Amino acid sequence: METTTFLPRIALFVRDGEILGQIERILRDHYSSLLVISEREKLQEIDSPIIVITDSIQEVALIRDIPPVDGTEILVVARDDDNEMLSAAFDSGATDYLAYPFAEAEVITKTEKYLTPFRDE
Structure with a gap:
């Protein structure tokens, strides 16, 4: 298992406790350090881009209204076959999605895709 400093x-911002636990476990198993934020108000205190993972289209819109720091990416949790939710999520400002049920490799691959620019700063 590869880790990074x-x-x-x-x-x-995931309402379903089981899904939240799965995502957290996958991320914590992969990264030796991880700052997890779970309160929307705290986003206003962050002065660098972050990745937001949510299972709510409404949350996507609320986060986009803050507005977050340029470069912040929003991933929504959705079933692959839920085209209606995926369409609404992208219309609300989501960048990408994580397919549920999760494949650990996909969660890490998509997370890494959006973390790479942060490492270059």
């Missing part, structure tokens, strides 16, 4: 900043 880079401190990823990831906000998790």
Whole structure:
């Protein structure tokens, strides 16, 4: 299992406790350090881009209204076959999605995709 000393900043706004636990476990197993934010108000205190993972279209819109720091990416949790939710999520400002049920490799691959620019700063 590969770990990194880079401190990823990831906000998790997931209402379903089981899904939240799965995402947190996957991320904590992969990253030796991880700053997890779970209160929307705290996003206003962050002065660098972060990744937001949510299972709520309404949350996507609320986060986009803050507005977050440029470069912040929003990933929504959705079933692959839920085209209506995916369409609404992208219309609300989501960048990408994580397919549920989760494949650990996909969660890490997509997270890494959006963390890479942060490492270059």
